[in-house]
Amino acid sequence: MIEFSVRKPMERLLCPRSVAIVGASPAPSSFGASVLRNLQDAGFAGELHLINPGHSVIQGLPCWPSIDAMPEGVDCAVLAIPRASVLASLAACGRRGVGGVIVFSAGFAESGAEGRDEQQEISAIARTYNMIVEGPNCLGMVNFVHGIPLTFVLTPPTRHKGTQGIGIVSQSGAMAAVVSVALRHKDVGVSYSISTGNEAVSHVEDFVDYLIQDPHTKVILMIVEKFRRPKEFLLLAAEARQRGKFIVLLHPGRSSAARASAETHTGALAGDYAVMRTLVSHAGVIVVDLLEELLDVSELLLLSKQLPSGGAAVFTESGAFKAITLDLCESIGLSLPLLSEATASALRSALPEFVPPSNPLDLTAQGLVDPDLYRRCVPPILADDRYGSLVLAIILTDEATSELKFPPILGALKALNPAKPVIFAGLDEGAQVSPKHISELRSLGVPFFPSPERAFRALARVTAFTTTEQSRQHIDEEVSSHRADIADLPPGVLPEYRSKLILDVLGIPVPKGSLATSVDEALAIASQIGFPVALKVQSAHLSHKSDAGGVVLGLLDADSLAAAWVRTQAHFAANCPALILDGMLIEAMAPRGLEFIVGVRNDPEWGPVILVGAGGVVAEALNDVRLLPPGLSEEAIIDEIYQLKSAALLRGFRGSKPCDVQSVALIVQRLESFVLTHPKVREIDLNPVIVCPRGQGAMALDALIVVE
DSSP states (O other): OOGGGGSOHHHHHHSOSEEEEETOOSOTTSHHHHHHHHHHHHTOOSEEEEEOTTOSEETTEEEESSGGGSOTTOSEEEEOSOGGGHHHHHHHHHHTTOOEEEEOOOOSGGGOHHHHHHHHHHHHHHHHHTOEEEOSSOOOEEETTTTEEESSSOOOOOOOOSSSEEEEEESOHHHHHHHHHHHHHTTOOEEEEEEOTTOSSOOHHHHHHHHHHOTTEEEEEEEOSOOSSHHHHHHHHHHHHHTTOEEEEEOOOSSHHHHHHHHHHHSOOOOOHHHHHHHHHHTTEEEESSHHHHHHHHHHHHHOSSOOOSEEEEEESOHHHHHHHHHHHHHHTOOOOOOOHHHHHHHHHHSOTTSOOOSSEEOTTHHHHOTTHHHHHHHHHHHOTTEEEEEEEEOOOSHHHHHHHHHHHHHHHHHHOOSSOEEEEESSTTOOOOHHHHHHHHHTTOOEESSHHHHHHHHHHHHHHHHHHHHOOOOOOOOOTTGGGSOOOOSEEEOHHHHHHHHHHHTOOOOSEEEESSHHHHHHHHHHHOSSEEEEEEOTTOSOTTTTTOEEEEEOSHHHHHHHHHHHHHHHHHHOTTOOOOEEEEEEOOOOOEEEEEEEEEETTTEEEEEEEEOGGGHHHHOOEEEEOTTOOHHHHHHHHTTSTTHHHHHOOTTOOOBOHHHHHHHHHHHHHHHHHOTTEEEEEEEEEEEOBTTSOEEESOEEEEEO
8 A cells, every 4th residue: 555545534535645537538528527627727736547448548648447457545536437337436446445435426315215225335335445435426525725626517726825714515516516606706715615415424524523623724614404413513513613613504494395305305304403503503503594694604704803793883875775774784683782972972073074973874975075084984983892893885886986985995994904893895786896906805804795785694693603602601510419319211201290290309390289090089189289279181192181171270179170070081981982091180270470381302313402482372373482402501591581572471561570580491401401311301391381470480380201
């Protein structure tokens, strides 16, 4: 073996010193010819081996008749061949000591049972020979740092010249190419563009791991339909933030139609989008909804010297757009703080008398006659701690106007060299702007956006991320001291009475009561706890008791309880004869309060996530809920609860007293601790939880626990 074989397989794939093109061809439209052309145009200086049994020479280069005939130890082989030849070629690469293989061919796991079997064989061959495989069903990769394009998409011979750039990792090859072209068009540096395809061997997590260590990558831009090792990705996301790097994610799958298409596109069954978004966001990933946002947020993160935080200031040249800005920023959650008296006073000194200081600030057309205006107005904003960023929404009109406005703005930015992010946004998209001005802006760390709306949306995303980063809490190592008292949990659905026994041990308040298997037992329990009482049918096969007529409330005395018992027994015997009842739970009536829902879902792929929201019978209808990651502090949980649409009711509404939200936060923490120490618990549902006035606590009126 030659010395290259001692390098790690991932390094040999992404930064190869020798490349084999299996399926090289003189036909200009073939994949093999496209890969060769890309390498030649990029001036690839490493060893290049062409494989095709039908040719001895292609474009003046010698051609090997087979993989077995080529030299040993080639770093990376590109399989530009039909699907039918992939398995044999992959095994041959393994025998020759190839480190990494790129498989273009489609028709594997995304196409049915036979394809899935063949894809599993790809994985088995790779393990046998310790090879890394990108694909199948991918477009390959481009290493822009070293000028190595291993893709059949024709790629201009551009190389990343900056110190750090954006690394692209996409399961979709087409989208990897799209964002790569868009970023290059914006003259924003790209370090790597990697399409992972069906991920038979290497997954997005493997490439993210590489880019986190890569000194040429600052931002990792991702388009992912399915994380195959989600818990590992959460750890990688946390590591990225520790290293000062950023991950921006576009993850289709919010709609049922998108989840269905993912299966046919990449052979991946999409997971629960809401769970994914909650947990990756908490791990430090910025999740976006649109392709434009993906590009814009990545550019803003790459160019900013420091992250924007707090509020934004806006300079514009139109009174009407000032009002439009106020509306838009309110809707997207971008704060535009009012000017302090000190900042307003400083701006008055810089502005002509007819321009009142404000935020947004309408500079009118004064910049055309007073070019020094920009240099005078920017410093007061940058000096104010309430503003973490400044957006220049400038009217450009035409090339002549642009030439008048850009020099003084660029001059001001050069002279001031602001650390806070400054963003330039052309107010009239399509106006002629010299590329040299845009390039100069970016060299100063100032992103250029073709419209203010795009700038505001990107800034809102990053500012929200910064705010979350500042308040992020690590998982609390303290768990409930009650957990050791809970016996081994039998698998299945635990009915309410059994679930409440666990809640009681955890210190979560539940109504006084017990299970009765006869009317005499029911009367004895009611006598002990006191009337009025509630009667609730108990069965592991009856989750929605009230819908089935299994709940009777407000029983005032022994006669009404006995009558309710007989009536309920008869009802289920007639309507649900096959249902086996454990008995009936007799409980004291609960105090009045606001109905809430608190639940935990222990997702098999992502881990635990907590749900809080408006509860009772309207929980599903209103869907006013928040998903919380584990490990939040009590204060952070309360902050999340107050972001519910119904938060006004919790704070006290029309004379009602504020609710005891702190007690809800305590329930959340105790449930979380229980699930973290009992991983076989798949789901906990407390609905409703009655939240009493402040200082009077909260109580779980119904409970359901599901154990694997």
